[in-house]
Amino acid sequence: MLSDPQPPDTSPAAEWREVEVSYPFPKQRAAGPVSLSIGRGERVLLLGPSGSGKSTLLLTLTGLIPGSIPASVDGEIRLFGEDAAKRKAWDWASHVAQYFQDADQTLCGMRVEDELAFPLENRALPEDRIAAHVTCIMQRVGLPDTWRNRRSTTLSGGERQLVALAATLVQDAPLFVADEPTAHLAPEAAGRLHALLTEDGPDRSVLIVDHRLEGLIHSVDRMVVLGRDGSIIAEGHPRNVFRERRDLLISQGIWCPVSCALDAHLSEAGLEPPVAPLSVEEALAHLDPEAAPREDLAKARPAVEAFVAASTPSTSDAASIGPALVELRAAECAPFLGPTVLRDIDLTVHEGEILGVLGANGAGKSTLGLCLSGLLPLKAGRRKGAPGGVAFQRPENQFTGGTVIEEVLSAMPRGMNKAEKAERAARALADWGLAGFELRHPLELSQGQKRKLVLATLTASDRWPLLILDEPMAGLDARGVATLVAEIRMLRDRGRAVAVITHDMDLALRLCPRSIVVGEGKILADGPTRQLMQDCALLKRAGLAEPSCAGAVRWLKRVAAC
Amino acid sequence: MRRGGAMAEAGRGMLKALNPLGKLVVCFVWLAASVLVFDARFQLAAILIPSLALIVLNRTPPLVVLALMVPFSLFGFGFLTTSVLFRQESDFALRMAGESPLASPAFSAGVTLFLRALACGMISAFFALTTDPGALVRALMVHARLPPRIGYSLFAAMQLVPDLAAEAQQMRYARAMKSGRRLRRLPGPGELVSLVIPLLAFAIRRAGRTAIAMEARGLAPDAPRTITQAPVFRRRDAAFVLVALAALLLCGIAVVVDPAS
Numbered sequence: 001m002l003s004d005p006q007p008p009d010t011s012p013a014a015e016w017r018e019v020e021v022s023y024p025f026p027k028q029r030a031a032g033p034v035s036l037s038i039g040r041g042e043r044v045l046l047l048g049p050s051g052s053g054k055s056t057l058l059l060t061l062t063g064l065i066p067g068s069i070p071a072s073v074d075g076e077i078r079l080f081g082e083d084a085a086k087r088k089a090w091d092w093a094s095h096v097a098q099y100f101q102d103a104d105q106t107l108c109g110m111r112v113e114d115e116l117a118f119p120l121e122n123r124a125l126p127e128d129r130i131a132a133h134v135t136c137i138m139q140r141v142g143l144p145d146t147w148r149n150r151r152s153t154t155l156s157g158g159e160r161q162l163v164a165l166a167a168t169l170v171q172d173a174p175l176f177v178a179d180e181p182t183a184h185l186a187p188e189a190a191g192r193l194h195a196l197l198t199e200d201g202p203d204r205s206v207l208i209v210d211h212r213l214e215g216l217i218h219s220v221d222r223m224v225v226l227g228r229d230g231s232i233i234a235e236g237h238p239r240n241v242f243r244e245r246r247d248l249l250i251s252q253g254i255w256c257p258v259s260c261a262l263d264a265h266l267s268e269a270g271l272e273p274p275v276a277p278l279s280v281e282e283a284l285a286h287l288d289p290e291a292a293p294r295e296d297l298a299k300a301r302p303a304v305e306a307f308v309a310a311s312t313p314s315t316s317d318a319a320s321i322g323p324a325l326v327e328l329r330a331a332e333c334a335p336f337l338g339p340t341v342l343r344d345i346d347l348t349v350h351e352g353e354i355l356g357v358l359g360a361n362g363a364g365k366s367t368l369g370l371c372l373s374g375l376l377p378l379k380a381g382r383r384k385g386a387p388g389g390v391a392f393q394r395p396e397n398q399f400t401g402g403t404v405i406e407e408v409l410s411a412m413p414r415g416m417n418k419a420e421k422a423e424r425a426a427r428a429l430a431d432w433g434l435a436g437f438e439l440r441h442p443l444e445l446s447q448g449q450k451r452k453l454v455l456a457t458l459t460a461s462d463r464w465p466l467l468i469l470d471e472p473m474a475g476l477d478a479r480g481v482a483t484l485v486a487e488i489r490m491l492r493d494r495g496r497a498v499a500v501i502t503h504d505m506d507l508a509l510r511l512c513p514r515s516i517v518v519g520e521g522k523i524l525a526d527g528p529t530r531q532l533m534q535d536c537a538l539l540k541r542a543g544l545a546e547p548s549c550a551g552a553v554r555w556l557k558r559v560a561a562c
Numbered sequence: 563m564r565r566g567g568a569m570a571e572a573g574r575g576m577l578k579a580l581n582p583l584g585k586l587v588v589c590f591v592w593l594a595a596s597v598l599v600f601d602a603r604f605q606l607a608a609i610l611i612p613s614l615a616l617i618v619l620n621r622t623p624p625l626v627v628l629a630l631m632v633p634f635s636l637f638g639f640g641f642l643t644t645s646v647l648f649r650q651e652s653d654f655a656l657r658m659a660g661e662s663p664l665a666s667p668a669f670s671a672g673v674t675l676f677l678r679a680l681a682c683g684m685i686s687a688f689f690a691l692t693t694d695p696g697a698l699v700r701a702l703m704v705h706a707r708l709p710p711r712i713g714y715s716l717f718a719a720m721q722l723v724p725d726l727a728a729e730a731q732q733m734r735y736a737r738a739m740k741s742g743r744r745l746r747r748l749p750g751p752g753e754l755v756s757l758v759i760p761l762l763a764f765a766i767r768r769a770g771r772t773a774i775a776m777e778a779r780g781l782a783p784d785a786p787r788t789i790t791q792a793p794v795f796r797r798r799d800a801a802f803v804l805v806a807l808a809a810l811l812l813c814g815i816a817v818v819v820d821p822a823s
Contacts, residue, residue, distance in 0.1 A: 068774050093780030100778075105771045108714070108779075109721040114696060114790075121788045122780035130790055153725050171779070336731045375735045375745060389739055397732040400740060400760075411740050443767075463742070 011081030012037040013175045013205035014061060014096075019075035021056050021065060025444065031056040031230050033075065038175070043198055043206040043219055045238070048226030049253045049477040050433075050448025054209045055101050055179050060084075062092040079175070094123055097171035099178040101209075101447050101475070102394075103157070103164035112155075112163050113148040119171045133170055141166040142192055154338075157393045157471070158184040158361025158503070165193055175205045180447075182212050183474040184393070186360045186503045187545030191215050211477060212504075213257045214548055217278045227252055243276035253433075253479025258506060258548035259283050261310065265303040271296060280551035289558040297559055304552050311506065311549040312530055313513045322351030325497045326372060326385030326466050333364060333371040334379045341367055343521055345381070349466060349497045354488060356508040356515030356529055357501040360543030363518045365501045366393055369468040372499060388499075389464035393471050395450040396443065404429070404445070404453060405438040411461040428460030432483055448475040452483075459487045466497045473504050485511055505547040509533055517542045576798065577620050582698040583705055584799040588806040589689045595810055596681045599817060602670070605677035607813040612688035620692055627687070634683030638676035645672030695720040697793050704792040711783055718772045722765060729764050730757050 020032035031053025038044050048054050059065040066073050067089055077084040080095060097119075100106045107115055116137060120130040138145065143166055147155070152163050161184045168178070178197065182190040190212065197206060198219035210216060217238050225241065227233035233252065234245045242249070242260050249256055262283040266272055277283035286292070287300050331345040341364035349355055349372065359365050370376035373388030392398050401407035408425040416424075429435050432452040437445065442453055451472065458467055472484055488498050488511060502508050508515055508529055515529040519542040525532055532538060533547055596608045616622040699717040702708040708716075734753070738745040749757065781787075 062778065064774055064778060068770075068777060088782075089777045090780050090782045093778065098778050100775075102771075104768075106775055106778075108772050108775050109718055109725070109768075110696060117790050118776075118781075119779040121790055122782065122785075124786045124788050127788055127790050130788060151721065153721070153728075167779070336728060370735070373739070375739060377747070387739075387742070390735070392732065392736070394732075397729070398736045400733075400736060464739075 010040060012078070013040050013042070013080060014038040014177075014207065015076075015078040016057065016060070017076040017078070019057070019060060019073065019077060021053065021060060021071050021073050023071045023444075029053075029230060030071065031060075034226070034230065034232060036224055036232065038205050038207050040174075040205055041203050043221045044208070045213075045217070045220045045223040046207060046209045046226070047211075047223060047249075047254050048209075049228055050452065050475070050480060051446045052226040052228060053230040054226060055446065058098070058177055058179055058207070058209065059100075061177060062089040062096050062098065063087070064089050090122070093119060093171065093173070095173055096175045096177060097168045097173040099165060099168040099176075099181050101179040101183075103160040103184075104153075106164035106168060107152045107160065109151065109153050111149050111151055112143065115152050115163060115167045116170050119167065133172075137166045137170040140196060141169065142189065156362040156366065158186060158189070161185055162189060162193075162361065165196075169196060174203060175207070177207045179209045180211065180475060181208065182210065182216075184361070184471055184503070186543045187505060188540075188543040189361055190503070191545065194219070211255045211473075211475070213255055214279075214506075217257055225249065225252075225254060238278060239276035242278070250478070253477050253482075255478045258311070262304070262307045262552065265307045266300060269299050269303040271300050271303070280548055284551065284555050287555070289555065289562045297562070301556070301559055304556055308549050308552050308556065311510055311547065311552075313510065321353050322495060324348045324385070325351045325353075326374075326388065327383070328372065328378070329382050329384070331371060331381035331383065332379040333367045333376070335367045335370075336376065340379050341521060342518070342523075345371075345523060347372070347516065347523065347526070349385075349499060351465070351495045351497055352492055353497045353514065354492050354512045355497070355499045356512030357499055357518060358503075358505075358508060358515055358532075358542065358544055359518035359524075363542070364521070365518050366470050368518060369470050369499060369501050373466065373468050386465045388466035388468050389458050389461075391451075391454045391458055391467070391469045391472055393474070395447075395454045398454050398457075399442040399450075402441060403439050404434060404442055407442050407453060408457050408460055411457045411463065413461065413463050424460050428456040431487075432456040433479060448477055448480060451475050452480050455480075455484060455487070459491065462491075462494070462496075464496070466499070467491065468499045468501070470501045471503065472500065473502060473507055481507070505533065505545060506549070509547045509549070517544070519543070577615070577692040578694065579798075580692070580802050581793045581795050581799045582693045582701045583793075584795065584803050585689055585693060586698070588803055589685050591807065592685050592810060593682055595814065596678055596685065599814065600674055600678075601817045602674045602677055604813055604817050605674060605681045607809075608681035609677065609684045611809060612684045616688055616691060622691055627684075630687045631680055631683055634680050635676075637683075638679030641675035641679060642672035645669075645675055697791075700789050700792040704789055705795075709784075710781065710787060710789075714776060714781060718769065722768060725768070726761055726765065730761055733757060733760055 015037040016034050018033050018035055021030045022028065023030050034057060046054055056065065059069060060073055060077055061079065061084065063084055065071045079092060108118065110118065113134060116134045117130050120133055141162055143162060152160055155163060165181055176197065181197065182193055185193060194216045197208065208216065220238050222236065223238050223241055224232055225234040234241050234248060242256055243263060246256060246260055246264065257278060259277045259279050259282060262280055263273060263277050266283060271287065273283050273286055287296060289297060326349045328345050328347045332340050333342040333345060334340040345368065357365050357368065367376065369390060371378055371383065373390045374383060375390060399407055401410050405425060408428055409421055412421045412424065429438065432455065434449060434452055434456060442450060445453060451474065455472060473481055476484065491498055500512060512529050514527065515532055516523050517525040517532060517538060524542055525538055539546060592608060596605060613627050616627055617624055695717060699713045703710055703713045734745060734749060
């Protein structure tokens with residue numbers, strides 16, 4: 001009954017031929033028409049704006065759509081040369097390991113050890129081999145042995161994502177498909193996972209959908225870009241696509257690596273790197289301060305300075321900070337029905353301040369955020385100040401309305417008149433790219449759109465003097481992040497305070513003049529973000545990584561020293 | 563002192579390490595006896611024996627044991643009041659209880675019914691607090707040939723119960739935030755009712771996701787599969803079953819030998 005895990009021939013690992021998907025509610029196209037193939041041993045990155053049908057396309061691969069999720073699928077899908085529809089989804093598990101966008105869609109709610117053993121049990125492997133595989137994958141992914149008996153639902157969002165990835169990797173299938181596998185991971189864990197996803201032998205095919213490109217893009221053989229209408233708008237090697245189609249990607253609100261911006265600055269200065277760069281170091285490789293001509297360095301310097309300036313907060317960002325808005329004193333924080341995870345927390349958030357909250361997965365950042373908002377009572381200590389609004393890590397937890405428009409209207413202040421409410425809601429939906437979705441149920445939206453809806457609801461109502469945004473970047477496309485950054489700055493200018501819990505070091509550096517680093521059950525550091533990001537020992541201790549522009553800052557220092 | 567602690571730890575481990583099916587059989591037999599034997603002393607024994615085992619061997623705090631009995635007490639209190647206030651309707655019970663040492667037959671029957679509700683609750687609590695749901699499902703799949711699809715559905719349903727509390731709390735946070743009202747420590751009746759439909763929707767969504775996750779990871783309807791860490795029957799399971807049934811027999815004999823004293 002079990003299928004042979006070795007692919008029988010050399011046809012593509014996966015192939016979509018003119019595939020088009022429509023859900024029954026609402027009756028409109030959710031993905032395609034798309035024709036795409038993944039070769040044996042090829043690593044492909046699929047990019048596209050939120051709602052372009054990336055996740056839907058992945059779900060059609062083994063027949064989960066339409067087998068388990070009702071939808072109409074036109075066109076043909078082939079796996080290892082075989083019509084995918086000829087087998088059930090479970091029968092493809094030895095060939096295709098799938099990591100879904102939401103870790104909860106990958107995990108079954110068991111203990112960590114059981115989650116990892118489950119796919120191997122389904123393949124009827126001997127018990128001792130299963131035990132060996134489980135131990136091995138835990139070590140490779142970096143899961144502590146103490147997690148073995150913890151239920152996956154008791155882990156933090158990032159920890160769950162790590163377990164879900166381990167549970168997918170343990171399948172050791174010839175095709176690995178991952179939908180935003182590192183969205184909730186701290187930089188150090190994300191780097192480790194990117195390496196694991198792309199390290200295996202030449203016969204293993206990988207298809208990844210991700211918005212977080214740094215660290216991953218080097219290992220990709222080909223990238224495919226979907227446009228807003230769900231069709232392919234660009235395809236090729238990342239170096240070529242990011243240089244030649246940069247303007248198109250930006251206009252579609254699609255992520256580009258940070259090196260793209262530096263490449264553009266250097267090109268304007270007439271110092272275009274000979275090979276399209278995928279990292280800051282690559283972009284500056286032809287401008288070695290010790291070897292490059294002086295005049296080239298002089299021409300490049302303003303371009304690099306402009307790039308660094310765009311990546312860091314301006315000095316005026318920190319200047320307009322007002323009086324204290326919310327204070328935690330000697331606070332002990334514990335999640336609902338859980339043990340204390342943070343002790344001796346002394347933290348003040350000021351009016352007009354954007355505070356970064358950084359730390360490894362499971363450090364207690366979300367718990368701190370809830371305590372800071374006043375929603376979660378402290379175990380000990382005291383909180384002083386106005387209540388805060390929170391964008392939860394999982395947007396679905398937040399929805400109370402039956403439609404998108406109801407959701408936005410429900411958060412507006414009670415005293416506001418109906419016309420103003422409607423006008424403000426319509427503007428917010430347009431700003432966040434959700435116009436046209438007003439009458440949809442919030443749960444019908446894509447993951448990125450759900451997050452946009454939560455952020456639109458919180459920012460449009462302008463009710464809370466303090467907003468806590470828990471990993472607001474996860475699942476957002478570049479356009480969503482640009483809107484988020486603009487909205488946060490607008491709130492700051494109106495005297496509101498915003499605490500941003502994030503694993504994105506580039507965003508933290510660009511947006512937050514001040515940050516705290518959470519770890520080891522306390523606040524490890526509190527200070528200017530730029531300064532914290534230069535403390536390599538602190539970053540390592542907290543499982544963080546330096547921002548992408550760090551290489552450019554080092555280059556500027558070396559040039560200045562020459 | 564240290565020796566006593568070590569023994570208690572060993573006992574706690576022992577109860578949890580017992581084969582769930584052995585415990586299930588013992589609990590079913592005790593439950594059946596509680597239903598059939600209409601004697602307050604027997605019901606007291608059926609409450610005390612599992613609660614002492616929980617407190618002494620499983621190190622369950624007595625307060626937790628008492629708290630778990632609150633809903634069963636409320637349920638049993640209904641029997642007590644019904645029995646006292648509506649004597650005609652409980653004629654059989656009154657006749658049975660008329661032979662017991664308690665003075666008023668109506669009150670006596672009510673007390674026995676009350677204790678029976680508590681006894682059933684305590685036996686169930688003993689099983690729930692000493693059994694890992696995953697181990698139970700595995701044991702059922704291995705020893706009782708429960709199909710894996712049904713076994714894992716059962717398992718997912720059991721795991722959902724504790725998650726509902728966390729999900730309900732997240733919903734309460736969102737609502738409190740939007741309404742601008744301070745979150746009460748415990749939800750009131752109105753709030754509880756308003757959470758039912760969203761929690762039901764969550765449970766349905768979660769069930770769908772779990773089904774997809776299991777299918778995508780290769781759970782087939784009838785293909786052969788390995789079941790790791792399945793509980794096996796050991797000597798200690800036989801000893802546990804024998805001791806538990808012997809205790810039941812002794813309690814039964816005591817009631818039969820001395821019915822009126």
